[in-house]
Amino acid sequence: MTRVPLLxxxxxxxxxxxxxxxxxxxxxxNEGEIVTFLGANGAGKSSTLNALVGxxxxxxxxxxxxxxxxxxxxPERLTPMGxxxxxxxxxxFGGLTVEENLRMGAYAVNDVDRxxxxxxxxxxxxxxLHERRKQFAGTLxxxxxxMLAIGRALMCGPRLLLLDEPSLGLAPKIVGQIFDLIAxxxxxxxxxxxxxQNVAMALEVADRGYxxxxxxxxxxxxxxxxxxxxxxRAAYLGEE
Amino acid sequence: xxxxxxxxxxxxxxxGTYALLALGxxxxxxxxxxINFAHGELMTISGYTLMYCxxxxxxxxxxVPLAILAAVLAAVAMERIAFRPVRGGSGATMLITSFAxxxxxxxxxxxLISARSQAVALPQILSQSVHLGNVIxxxxxxxxxxxxxxxxxxxxxxxxxxxxxxAMRAAAEDFAVARLMGIRANTVIAGAFAIxxxxxxxxxxxxxxxxxxxxxxxxxxxxxxxxxxxxxxGLGSLRGAVAGGFMLGFIEVYLAAFLPQEFQEFxxxxxxxxxxxILLFRPxxxxxxxxxxxxxx
Ligand SMILES: Nc1ncnc2c1ncn2[C@@H]1O[C@H](COP(=O)(O)OP(=O)(O)O)[C@@H](O)[C@H]1O
Ligand SMILES: [Mg+2]
Numbered sequence: 350m351t352r353v354p355l356l357x358x359x360x361x362x363x364x365x366x367x368x369x370x371x372x373x374x375x376x377x378x379n380e381g382e383i384v385t386f387l388g389a390n391g392a393g394k395s396s397t398l399n400a401l402v403g404x405x406x407x408x409x410x411x412x413x414x415x416x417x418x419x420x421x422x423x424p425e426r427l428t429p430m431g432x433x434x435x436x437x438x439x440x441x442f443g444g445l446t447v448e449e450n451l452r453m454g455a456y457a458v459n460d461v462d463r464x465x466x467x468x469x470x471x472x473x474x475x476x477x478l479h480e481r482r483k484q485f486a487g488t489l490x491x492x493x494x495x496m497l498a499i500g501r502a503l504m505c506g507p508r509l510l511l512l513d514e515p516s517l518g519l520a521p522k523i524v525g526q527i528f529d530l531i532a533x534x535x536x537x538x539x540x541x542x543x544x545x546q547n548v549a550m551a552l553e554v555a556d557r558g559y560x561x562x563x564x565x566x567x568x569x570x571x572x573x574x575x576x577x578x579x580x581x582r583a584a585y586l587g588e589e
Numbered sequence: 590x591x592x593x594x595x596x597x598x599x600x601x602x603x604x605g606t607y608a609l610l611a612l613g614x615x616x617x618x619x620x621x622x623x624i625n626f627a628h629g630e631l632m633t634i635s636g637y638t639l640m641y642c643x644x645x646x647x648x649x650x651x652x653v654p655l656a657i658l659a660a661v662l663a664a665v666a667m668e669r670i671a672f673r674p675v676r677g678g679s680g681a682t683m684l685i686t687s688f689a690x691x692x693x694x695x696x697x698x699x700x701l702i703s704a705r706s707q708a709v710a711l712p713q714i715l716s717q718s719v720h721l722g723n724v725i726x727x728x729x730x731x732x733x734x735x736x737x738x739x740x741x742x743x744x745x746x747x748x749x750x751x752x753x754x755x756a757m758r759a760a761a762e763d764f765a766v767a768r769l770m771g772i773r774a775n776t777v778i779a780g781a782f783a784i785x786x787x788x789x790x791x792x793x794x795x796x797x798x799x800x801x802x803x804x805x806x807x808x809x810x811x812x813x814x815x816x817x818x819x820x821x822x823g824l825g826s827l828r829g830a831v832a833g834g835f836m837l838g839f840i841e842v843y844l845a846a847f848l849p850q851e852f853q854e855f856x857x858x859x860x861x862x863x864x865x866x867i868l869l870f871r872p873x874x875x876x877x878x879x880x881x882x883x884x885x886x
Binding site: 402404423424425428429433434436440442443444445449450452453454456457501502505 | 772
């Protein structure tokens with residue numbers, strides 16, 4: 350079966366001045382899949398996601414989304430096309446209310462019906478956000494802020510949602526809730542790319558994964574395959 | 590007591606003008622980290638528009654909106670021509686750019702209009718006053734306070750209810766993430782400049798209404814004061830800018846009114862000393878911005 354991936358990157362390189370964070374990565378995400386990106390701190394996972402959505406420039410390589418070349422497109426152009434990212438560290442707008450945060454998430458959606466559907470979906474997935482909608486986002490707990498960050502990203506009705514470390518710094522019980530949610534999102538036809546430190550849980554929800562070390566992909570395969578290879582552990586230990 | 594009421598009205602009128610100017614500086618600063626020293630020249634442009642309208646016999650009710658519009662258009666043009674090319678540059682680069690813009694405009698005013706102060710025709714009513722008991726209040730003061738209140742209400746509504754206003758608050762907090770929402774950098778930055786122009790235009794009309802004259806350096810002093818007010822309130826914080834503007838207005842007016850005669854000479858240094866004293870206790874200003882120090886653009 351040959352199908353065109355929803356998103357693919359070829360020979361992706363990212364540099365910050367003299368630092369080369371991503372070194373010639375190949376990756377693809379198919380419609381309906383959950384793909385996870387694993388690897389130790391500093392492996393280049395965030396740089397990869399940020400480059401895909403145009404937050405950091407692509408030094409070399411090509412990114413295709415839905416058969417279009419999006420290599421040099423700014424993030425504000427990609428959101429309306431259905432590609433967005435919930436960035437590492439949540440980064441909710443603390444001085445805006447929960448409702449205002451979500452409203453900003455739907456900023457690019459002009460169709461009223463689609464916007465209403467997004468409000469319904471997000472408040473349905475996260476009743477707590479509805480309860481707290483008048484509260485400033487800065488006053489929410491870490492777990493609630495993460496839910497808001499994901500909810501906000503969902504408001505634009507993305508076809509592909511990238512999540513950068515959604516479980517970062519959360520209590521184990523909350524982490525469980527976040528992963529339950531990720532499983533729910535799959536049922537709602539959202540394709541997901543997830544960067545995670547929590548390898549076990551990530552491989553449990555994901556279909557496939559990429560293991561990164563020092564800016565390169567050092568292993569790839571189905572979640573099942575990755576669970577069994579040594580390369581995964583090697584990548585975390587910094588060997589290649 | 591009557592004198593106190595009267596001076597309080599004066600302080601509100603002056604402080605309100607400072608507040609509008611400081612707010613204009615703060616809106617731009619909060620979004621792109623630029624302290625726009627050419628903000629004063631937006632005032633001057635409004636002032637000259639009023640002057641020319643007066644010469645041409647345009648009714649005041651028409652020349653006021655025209656003067657405000659001139660400042661808005663000038664602010665948007667300033668962003669487009671001077672600040673867009675240096676966007677994302679260091680704070681110093683942008684600051685120097687704004688100095689350059691201010692100087693170029695000042696030289697243009699001096700050479701194309703006049704280096705000297707020009708009279709601005711104002712309607713009679715502005716120089717009249719109303720008597721409330723024993724208190725005499727100038728109509729221009731009442732107009733200034735009313736205009737300030739209306740502008741603050743308008744801005745509050747805009748920033749809290751309008752999609753573009755909320756997007757400006759979001760962008761001020763985290764520009765990169767705002768862009769992830771589909772918010773365009775050009776939209777919020779042009780919006781910030783348009784609002785700063787609107788505020789400078791209104792402030793200019795109020796300023797000229799108290800003085801009936803305009804000169805090429807007209808904007809310098811009030812914007813320097815507004816800058817002090819913005820720092821006093823907490824640079825980058827909109828509420829802080831308003832609080833700082835009023836605080837500075839009160840300090841100046843009360844010192845002028847109630848400081849003993851022999852100290853009047855030292856009024857300005859005493860006033861600035863009070864500002865320094867407040868900053869000593871609140872180094873980030875009275876109402877600090879929570880987001881200062883985060884990356885812009
Ligand atoms: N904005 C930046 N400026 C300079 N270096 C950066 C920046 N962001 C990341 N890096 C560097 O790039 C490398 C990859 O970082 P990152 O993509 O954040 O990795 P990960 O998300 O896998 O932890 C690291 O060496 C990091 O120090
Ligand atoms: Mg990371």
